[in-house]
Amino acid sequence: MKRTMSALAENKPxxxxELAAAFGKSGANILSLAAGETENPGVSRIVLRLEGDDEAIDAAELCLRNLDGIIGIDDLSRKDFVDRELVMIKIAMSPQSTGQLMQIFEVFRANVVGMGQETITVELSGDQERIDGLIQMVKPYGIKSxxxxxMIALKRGDE
Amino acid sequence: MKRTMSALAENKPxxxxELAAAFGKSGANILSLAAGETENPGVSRIVLRLEGDDEAIDAAELCLRNLDGIIGIDDLSRKDFVDRELVMIKIAMSPQSTGQLMQIFEVFRANVVGMGQETITVELSGDQERIDGLIQMVKPYGIKSxxxxxMIALKRGDE
Structure with a gap:
């Protein structure tokens, strides 16, 4: 199964x-990890998407809670979070496929950020379903890169 | 100084x-890290933004190149890359400030993704300058979260 967690950590080397090592030992695989700055310069937020059986993920979470430098953990599976992801995709393009691709980008509201002789590069931010949807749609044209x-996430509402 | 690197790594626990440990030893601090899937299910891409003196960052890069599981590294400071970052910000909002905030969001083309009684949450994707610009503009209103x-990045052009 897959689970997503958000941890607040002290921003120090x-x-x-330590966090990655703790997960390595638990047997849970990290599908994605986003670590970035927060509103507080001394604190960074780490959002992890994990894959593994329930036991492995529970073990990993326990390790994480006990780590020095980790301030708090939220389990994002509880669905009271707004989650978003950003993707950039470079797609093979020919004069024949340009029109179709442009229509797909319009439907998904993806932004063209670069264009070469044979490729076009777009960005899209959205929830996982929207991102996966765009990837599925453009795959037949050839994803070059x-x-x-x-995933990043914030709690819904005022909290 | 700050430098950004992109590594392709085997997608295995x-x-x-190992990567994070290598950087810990080098004395370079990781400002941000984004690890996610690529077009190839066996390979993940890790984009790192580092801070430290030149020697520390060079040492970290060398460690990285020698790591088992790292397929290749690009230095994104060379500027032939399109880079983007995604941010979500929850901002304090009062009836008096709503109009001003909405104007700021329009200028930056930031999307409102949530609203509470006392806060409003927006997302924005863009280059670092645009992200930092929005943060500076909304800071006086109170950033709650x-x-x-x-940063994520792809090479410009067809390559």
């Missing part, structure tokens, strides 16, 4: 290494 | 831990 940010 | 994805 070594925290990420792709970069996903990993 | 432990690689991220913020999550940044870390």
């Amino acid at each position: 070594g925290v990420l290494a 792709m970069c996903r940010s990993g | 432990g690689v991220l831990a 913020m999550c940044r994805s870390g």
Whole structure:
């Protein structure tokens, strides 16, 4: 199964290494990880998408809670979060396929960020379903290169 | 100084831990890290934004190149890359400030993704300058919560 967690961590060298090592031991695989700055310069937020059986993920979460430098953890599976991901995709393009591709980009409201002789590069931010939807639609044209940010999330409402 | 690198890594447990440990030893601090899937299910792309003196970052890069599981590294400072970052910000809102905030969101083309009694949450994807610009503009209103994805990047052109 897959689960997503958000951790607040002290922004100091070594925290990420300890976190990744803890997961390595647990047997849970990290599908994606996004670590970035928060409203507080001393604190960074790490959002992890994990894959593994329930036991492995529970073990990983327990390790994480006990780590020095981790301030708090939220389980994002509880669905009271707005989640978003960013993707950039470079797609093969020919004069014949340009029109079709442009229509797909319009439907998904993806932005063209670059164009070459034989490729076109778009960006899209959205929830996982929307991102996966765009990827499925453009796959038949040939994906030359792709970069996903990993999921980021904030609590819904005022909290 | 700050530098950004993009690494292609085998998608297997432990690689991220080794990478983070290598950086811990080098003395370079990881400002942000985005690890996500690529067009190839066996390969993940890790984009790192690093801070430290030149020697520390060079040492970290060398460690990285020698790591088992790392397929290749690009230095994104060379500027032939399109880079993007995603941010979500929850901002304090009062009836008096709503109009001003909405104007800021329109200028930056930021999307409102959530609204509470006292806060409004927006997302924005763009280059670092645009993201930092929005953050500076909304800071005086009160940032309640913020999550940044870390930079992702693809080569410009067809390559």
